[in-house]
Amino acid sequence: MRDHSPETHDKRLRATVVEATTMSSMEVGMEERPSNTATPRELTQNPLKKIWMPLPCKNGLPEKHISQRKVCMTNCPTLIVTVGLPARGKTYISKKLTRYLNWIGVPTREFNVGQYRRECVKIYKSFEFFRPDNEEGLKIRQQCASAALNDVRQYLADKGGQVAVFDATNTTRERRGTITAFAEQNGFKVFFVESVCEDPEVIAENIVQVKLGSPDYTNCNTEEAMEDFKKRIKCYENSYETLDEVLDRDLSYIKIMDVGRRYLVNQVQDHIQSRIVYYLMNIHITPRSIYLCRHGESDLNVKGCIGGDSGLSPRGKEFANYLGQFIQSQEISDLKVWTSQMKRTIQTAEAVSVPYEQWKALNEIDAGVCEEMMYEEIQQHYPLEFAMRDQDKYRYRYPKGESYEDLVQRLEPVIMELERQENILVVCHQAIMRCLLAYFLDKTAEELPYLKCPLHTVLKLTPVAYGCKVESIYLNVDAVNTHRDRPENVNVHRTTEDALQTVPPHL
Amino acid sequence: MSQRQTKLTQNPLEKIWIPSMSSKLYRRRGSSVPQFTNSPTMIVMVGLPARGKTYISKKLTRYLNWIGVPTKVFNVGQYRRDATQSYKSYEFFRPDNQEAMKIRKACAIAALKDVCAYFMQEQGQVAVFDATNTTIERREVILSFAKENGYKIFFIESLCDDPEIIAENIKQVKLSSPDYAGCDKEEAVADFLKRIECYKVTYISLNDEKDRSLSYIKIFNVGSRYLVNRVQDHIQSRIVYYLMNIHVAPRFIYLTRHGESELNLVGRIGGDSGLSPRGNKFASALGGYIRSQCIRDLKVWTSHMKRTIQTAEGLGVPYEQWKALNEIDAGVCEEMTYEEIQDHYPEEFALRDQNKYRYRYPKGESYEDLVQRLEPVIMELERQENVLVVCHQAVMRCLLAYFLDKSAAELPYLKCPLHTVLKLTPVAYGCKVESIFLNIEAVNTHRDKPVNVDVDREPEEALLTVPDHI
Numbered sequence: 001m002r003d004h005s006p007e008t009h010d011k012r013l014r015a016t017v018v019e020a021t022t023m024s025s026m027e028v029g030m031e032e033r034p035s036n037t038a039t040p041r042e043l044t045q046n047p048l049k050k051i052w053m054p055l056p057c058k059n060g061l062p063e064k065h066i067s068q069r070k071v072c073m074t075n076c077p078t079l080i081v082t083v084g085l086p087a088r089g090k091t092y093i094s095k096k097l098t099r100y101l102n103w104i105g106v107p108t109r110e111f112n113v114g115q116y117r118r119e120c121v122k123i124y125k126s127f128e129f130f131r132p133d134n135e136e137g138l139k140i141r142q143q144c145a146s147a148a149l150n151d152v153r154q155y156l157a158d159k160g161g162q163v164a165v166f167d168a169t170n171t172t173r174e175r176r177g178t179i180t181a182f183a184e185q186n187g188f189k190v191f192f193v194e195s196v197c198e199d200p201e202v203i204a205e206n207i208v209q210v211k212l213g214s215p216d217y218t219n220c221n222t223e224e225a226m227e228d229f230k231k232r233i234k235c236y237e238n239s240y241e242t243l244d245e246v247l248d249r250d251l252s253y254i255k256i257m258d259v260g261r262r263y264l265v266n267q268v269q270d271h272i273q274s275r276i277v278y279y280l281m282n283i284h285i286t287p288r289s290i291y292l293c294r295h296g297e298s299d300l301n302v303k304g305c306i307g308g309d310s311g312l313s314p315r316g317k318e319f320a321n322y323l324g325q326f327i328q329s330q331e332i333s334d335l336k337v338w339t340s341q342m343k344r345t346i347q348t349a350e351a352v353s354v355p356y357e358q359w360k361a362l363n364e365i366d367a368g369v370c371e372e373m374m375y376e377e378i379q380q381h382y383p384l385e386f387a388m389r390d391q392d393k394y395r396y397r398y399p400k401g402e403s404y405e406d407l408v409q410r411l412e413p414v415i416m417e418l419e420r421q422e423n424i425l426v427v428c429h430q431a432i433m434r435c436l437l438a439y440f441l442d443k444t445a446e447e448l449p450y451l452k453c454p455l456h457t458v459l460k461l462t463p464v465a466y467g468c469k470v471e472s473i474y475l476n477v478d479a480v481n482t483h484r485d486r487p488e489n490v491n492v493h494r495t496t497e498d499a500l501q502t503v504p505p506h507l
Numbered sequence: 508m509s510q511r512q513t514k515l516t517q518n519p520l521e522k523i524w525i526p527s528m529s530s531k532l533y534r535r536r537g538s539s540v541p542q543f544t545n546s547p548t549m550i551v552m553v554g555l556p557a558r559g560k561t562y563i564s565k566k567l568t569r570y571l572n573w574i575g576v577p578t579k580v581f582n583v584g585q586y587r588r589d590a591t592q593s594y595k596s597y598e599f600f601r602p603d604n605q606e607a608m609k610i611r612k613a614c615a616i617a618a619l620k621d622v623c624a625y626f627m628q629e630q631g632q633v634a635v636f637d638a639t640n641t642t643i644e645r646r647e648v649i650l651s652f653a654k655e656n657g658y659k660i661f662f663i664e665s666l667c668d669d670p671e672i673i674a675e676n677i678k679q680v681k682l683s684s685p686d687y688a689g690c691d692k693e694e695a696v697a698d699f700l701k702r703i704e705c706y707k708v709t710y711i712s713l714n715d716e717k718d719r720s721l722s723y724i725k726i727f728n729v730g731s732r733y734l735v736n737r738v739q740d741h742i743q744s745r746i747v748y749y750l751m752n753i754h755v756a757p758r759f760i761y762l763t764r765h766g767e768s769e770l771n772l773v774g775r776i777g778g779d780s781g782l783s784p785r786g787n788k789f790a791s792a793l794g795g796y797i798r799s800q801c802i803r804d805l806k807v808w809t810s811h812m813k814r815t816i817q818t819a820e821g822l823g824v825p826y827e828q829w830k831a832l833n834e835i836d837a838g839v840c841e842e843m844t845y846e847e848i849q850d851h852y853p854e855e856f857a858l859r860d861q862n863k864y865r866y867r868y869p870k871g872e873s874y875e876d877l878v879q880r881l882e883p884v885i886m887e888l889e890r891q892e893n894v895l896v897v898c899h900q901a902v903m904r905c906l907l908a909y910f911l912d913k914s915a916a917e918l919p920y921l922k923c924p925l926h927t928v929l930k931l932t933p934v935a936y937g938c939k940v941e942s943i944f945l946n947i948e949a950v951n952t953h954r955d956k957p958v959n960v961d962v963d964r965e966p967e968e969a970l971l972t973v974p975d976h977i
Contacts, residue, residue, distance in 0.1 A: 041820050043781070043813055043816060043817060043820070045813075050811075051811060051828065052811065052812075052813050052816045052828075054816075054820055245732070249731075249732075261719075261736070261737055262715075262719075262734070262735065262736045262737070263733075263734070263735040263736075264732070264733070264734050264735075265732065265733040265734075265735065265751065266731070266732045266733075267731055267732070268751065271887065271890060274748075274751065274752055274890065277751065278744075278748045278751075281735065281738065281744065281747065281748075282744055309870075311515075341522075341523060341524065342524075343515055343517075343524050346515060346524045347515060350515075350526060358523065358524075360876060360879070361879075406830060409830070409831075410880075417741065420741060420744065
């Protein structure tokens with residue numbers, strides 16, 4: 001059997017760690033190599049992510065290596081351009097898409113031209129600003145669009161952005177032509193997302209949800225605001241040129257009609273556009289609630305051990321019953337319940353008395369060689385690993401285990417299906433719940449691994465306006481705390497005390 | 508407050524936790540993958556002849572079966588061939604040929620009956636009804652049938668007006684059809700074109716207005732454009748995604764395992780060891796072979812494990828690492844020899860032989876799990892053109908089963924020896940396979956199913972089929 005004792009492992013690590021270099025997951029290196037090299041290069045394993053990469057090193061450090069497949073990084077950055085009359089959901093789509101792409105690891109940012117206009121024209125007076133014959137208004141709007149495009153260029157070319165979402169009406173072919181030319185000049189791919197909707201009820205609801213609260217209408221009453229906004233829409237209607245099947249047949253786009261009832265998809269160029277189309281076709285705006293919670297307290301939780309597949313402690317069982325009652329009291333129509341394939345989540349769901357579906361993808365993060373250890377034991381056997389984890393908890397992969405970054409990959413189909421669903425309760429685990437929560441609440445990779453997801457607490461998420469409302473419901477059954485904050489000292493040479501400073505108490 | 512506590516037991520094969528007493532809550536057999544369909548779904552093809560309906564039907568069916576959704580194609584042309592003695596000419600398809608019309612309708616009805624039987628008696632979940640279905644009347648018949656029986660319907664219409672594509676389709680799959688056996692090529696093409704004309708007269712495409720309550724996808728010109736209407740559920744959403752990712756551009760897919768590893772040599776499974784000296788030789792030879800193929804724009808994919816990366820390093824071209832391509836996780840059996848597994852876990856060893864596809868290693872994975880995690884790889888392989896995948900035995904078996912339409916029972920026993928490249932070329936309705944052994948010796952890692960799979964068998968019987976090693 002291989003020698004996998006912790007001591008040997010750590011020694012091997014020391015030999016390859018020069019400094020705790022966090023390898024950027026964005027590195028795409030195309031190396032030049034002579035085409036008939038016979039001897040394969042030596043490989044070394046990056047200590048943080050456990051990725052095998054070739055030496056020779058430059059300056060003693062492992063060479064920045066060729067891409068790690070998470071999402072296929074298109075070679076050129078992509079510019080997504082929204083198209084549509086006001087109150088058609090463009091900003092809703094922009095923000096949601098941006099949130100999704102960032103979560104799966106594609107650096108994305110939205111650029112809302114209306115925002116630029118608000119910064120330029122300090123005070124909004126009325127819809128007259130948007131009249132097509134308002135020369136001065138047109139000039140300002142044109143400038144704002146240019147300013148936004150300039151920032152787009154900076155983001156994609158200089159700041160490592162991969163996707164930029166250009167959120168504006170872009171309702172004329174002329175405006176879209178300008179943007180396409182801009183993209184071509186800079187080597188960006190363009191993908192249009194048009195939202196077409198004629199249902200007056202949907203439009204009125206949109207106005208109520210997101211326009212009335214806009215900075216443009218802070219000093220107006222509801223009726224005035226509604227009236228003005230409708231006149232604003234009219235200003236755009238006459239010059240609106242929808243994407244045309246014939247005239248625009250060489251453009252890449254998706255046309256979303258009637259809030260997702262129908263889609264027209266044209267000339268999808270690459271992987272990222274294909275993923276974007278799939279995502280847009282799965283989201284909906286039907287009101288619903290998502291309940292997230294962890295399994296009840298488990299026997300291993302009580303001992304302070306991570307991972308494993310233990311059953312519920314007596315308090316955990318109590319929680320399960322309370323959860324069942326809570327769910328009943330919520331009187332949710334058509335509730336779906338999902339669990340992982342680990343005993344503790346299934347035991348919890350059993351008490352809810354609703355049929356449930358088991359997902360292997362919802363299993364807790366695999367701690368590899370550290371499975372079922374207490375933090376004290378990890379510090380004792382793998383002090384280097386323990387320190388690396390504190391240095392970059394998102395990217396850190398347990399030896400023979402997983403990282404949070406891996407988790408996000410495996411949870412992506414769960415998120416996709418969550419988007420399709422309506423009322424749903426997900427009974428899962430700490431690391432999993434952090435990943436899901438980060439998606440709904442738009443948390444960064446840095447924040448994600450430290451989100452607080454205590455036992456015996458249900459989070460009720462309700463999509464509202466451009467985001468998500470969160471209610472936290474503690475079901476009043478005591479449980480151990482399993483949240484370990486990042487300690488101050490993350491250095492590999494720190495003392496045991498420093499390392500264990502933030503470990504929560506346990507038996 | 509009810510203190511009802513259900514005891515859970517872990518199903519020994521798939522390691523799924525299920526309630527011991529029959530709980531109404533857990534409807535399906537301890538399902539290791541989420542089940543998404545309640546009602547069976549009928550996929551109904553629509554389109555003139557030579558628009559790729561059968562190509563799409565077969566490919567979609569292969570994909571759905573691979574991801575675990577029992578699916579079957581019902582090709583009405585086949586029923587017609589069985590009903591009529593022999594094909595004479597396009598005249599059979601003339602819209603004014605009353606007698607032929609009767610036969611053709613009867614064939615459609617017969618096929619629908621079989622769809623019913625497939626759902627009711629064979630636990631099918633998706634049936635692909637492959638026919639032209641070009642008239643409103645015919646589609647109405649199908650819609651009524653589905654409504655009566657509680658089936659969901661999803662239409663797939665393929666529209667194409669590019670004469671080159673149509674000519675190529677005719678060449679690829681029509682000339683070799685039983686209808687034209689013994690015909691001269693030009694005659695066959697001429698007849699077939701007249702056949703298409705017969706349908707054109709009465710062809711009514713799915714209409715955006717009139718058919719707005721139906722669920723469908725319209726595919727224009729082999730995928731340059733799609734119109735998607737009213738996707739009802741998860742499976743339809745997956746089908747749409749799949750259809751939007753496939754293409755027909757000619758290309759090659761090369762599948763190979765890593766070179767022989769140090770653990771391979773000593774008969775151990777799993778682990779993350781490096782290449783043996785012979786494995787290194789293979790890596791070089793692979794480089795030579797790939798260069799000799801002069802492949803345009805080749806993408807190379809590996810897993811995150813040392814042995815595939817070392818193998819790819821020998822190619823001298825950029826490669827991408829996919830964690831999803833990692834070898835099956837053997838859990839507690841990682842790095843053991845089969846002899847040791849028999850020694851320490853004789854019951855597990857037997858269970859695995861009883862159902863190798865569904866068997867999950869304790870704290871590990873099953874082939875069924877592998878397929879789930881490889882699905883994004885397959886989706887991306889469909890998008891790509893020329894690709895070389897350097898992977899592992901179990902992973903390669905899963906990928907191969909997808910391309911060659913192998914069942915769950917066959918999949919875990921597909922032969923994927925070391926140092927052998929499989930070159931797959933999509934052709935007509937399937938895939939051509941060429942096997943290229945790069946002439947460097949390696950251990951055999953293929954263990955056949957032994958005769959005795961009983962948990963009480965003798966160790967010798969269990970180890971009967973273990974290949975030789977150091």
